[in-house]
Amino acid sequence: RKESAGAPNVVVEESPCLGGCKQAPCVAIEHEEYEGNIGLEGMHDDELTARLFYRIVTDDDVQRVWDAVENGIRVMAEEEDDDDDDDDEY
Numbered sequence: 001r002k003e004s005a006g007a008p009n010v011v012v013e014e015s016p017c018l019g020g021c022k023q024a025p026c027v028a029i030e031h032e033e034y035e036g037n038i039g040l041e042g043m044h045d046d047e048l049t050a051r052l053f054y055r056i057v058t059d060d061d062v063q064r065v066w067d068a069v070e071n072g073i074r075v076m077a078e079e080e081d082d083d084d085d086d087d088d089e090y
Contacts, residue, residue: 010069023054027065029072041075042068 018037020026028037028051037051042064047053053065 018052020050020052020054023052025056027053027056029053029065029069038072040068040072042071 015028018026018028029040030036031038039048039051043051043053053061053068056062056065
């Protein structure tokens with residue numbers, strides 16, 4: 001799945017408690033350029049505040065997480081392309 005999305009560097013790891021046990025199982029997303037978990041478009045308001053996806057149980061839940069990750073990758077790539085285009089203008 002990650003290769004077909006152009007995200008071969010995505011790593012999925014099991015972690016210790018993320019502090020959202022009442023809404024478990026939880027999924028957190030980290031990015032090497034940021035400290036801690038990150039919030040993504042596609043999270044519910046309470047998830048965005050906690051920077052955790054809550055109650056990831058069904059295939060649809062997993063798809064929602066993956067869609068948010070794919071969108072985040074796409075947005076960051078577009079921003080990087082825009083920055084490169086800006087650098088080319090000078």
